[in-house]
Amino acid sequence: MPPPHGREATLLPPDQQRGHQHPQQPDSTAFMCPYCEAVLSNPGAAQCDSCLRPLPQKGTPVLRVQFPTGELKVSVGQHLVLGRDAGQSPVAATFTQYDNVSRRHSTVWLDPSGTAWVRDEGSTNGTFVNGERLPRGVEAPLRDGDQLRLAADVTGTVQLA
Numbered sequence: 404m405p406p407p408h409g410r411e412a413t414l415l416p417p418d419q420q421r422g423h424q425h426p427q428q429p430d431s432t433a434f435m436c437p438y439c440e441a442v443l444s445n446p447g448a449a450q451c452d453s454c455l456r457p458l459p460q461k462g463t464p465v466l467r468v469q470f471p472t473g474e475l476k477v478s479v480g481q482h483l484v485l486g487r488d489a490g491q492s493p494v495a496a497t498f499t500q501y502d503n504v505s506r507r508h509s510t511v512w513l514d515p516s517g518t519a520w521v522r523d524e525g526s527t528n529g530t531f532v533n534g535e536r537l538p539r540g541v542e543a544p545l546r547d548g549d550q551l552r553l554a555a556d557v558t559g560t561v562q563l564a
C-alpha cells in the first residue's frame with residue numbers, strides 16, 4: 404500500500420510548476436519593468452534589476468479628472484494648473500467657456516506614493532472637493548470617485564487607477 408503522500412511527492416515544487424505554465428505570458432500578478440519589460444522578481448524594488456532604472460512605486464498610477472469639456476490626465480510628478488489663462492494653465496481650453504473659473508484656479512498633482520492632491524491657487528470662486536470649499540493654498544487629497552468642482556458649476560470626477 405503506497406504511503407498517503409506518495410502521489411503528492413511526485414508533483415513538482417510550486418516554483419517549477421510556474422515555470423512550465425505559459426512561459427511567455429507572466430500571470431496577472433507579475434509586474435513588468437515599464438522600460439525594459441523585464442519581469443520583476445520584487446515589484447517593490449526601487450530600481451529594475453535588469454536595466455537599473457528607477458521604478459515607479461505601486462505600478463504606474465495615473466490621475467484622471469473627467470470634466471464635461473474634457474478629461475485631464477496627470478502622471479506621477481506632474482503638477483497641472485487648472486485655469487482659464489493659457490499662459491498659466493496648459494489645459495486652459497477645457498475651461499475657457501466658464502467665466503467664473505479663475506485664470507489660475509487650482510493645481511492638481513500625483514505624488515510618488517500614488518496619492519492625488521489638489522490645492523486652490525487663490526481662485527475668486529473657490530475649489531471644492533465633494534462640496535466642501537478648500538481654504539486657499541491648502542493641499543487636499545483626492546480619492547477615486549471624488550467630485551472636484553471649480554467655482555459654482557464646473558465639476559469633474561476624479562479617477563485614480
Ligand SMILES: [Zn+2]
Nearest residue numbers: 436439451454
Ligand atoms: Zn528594466
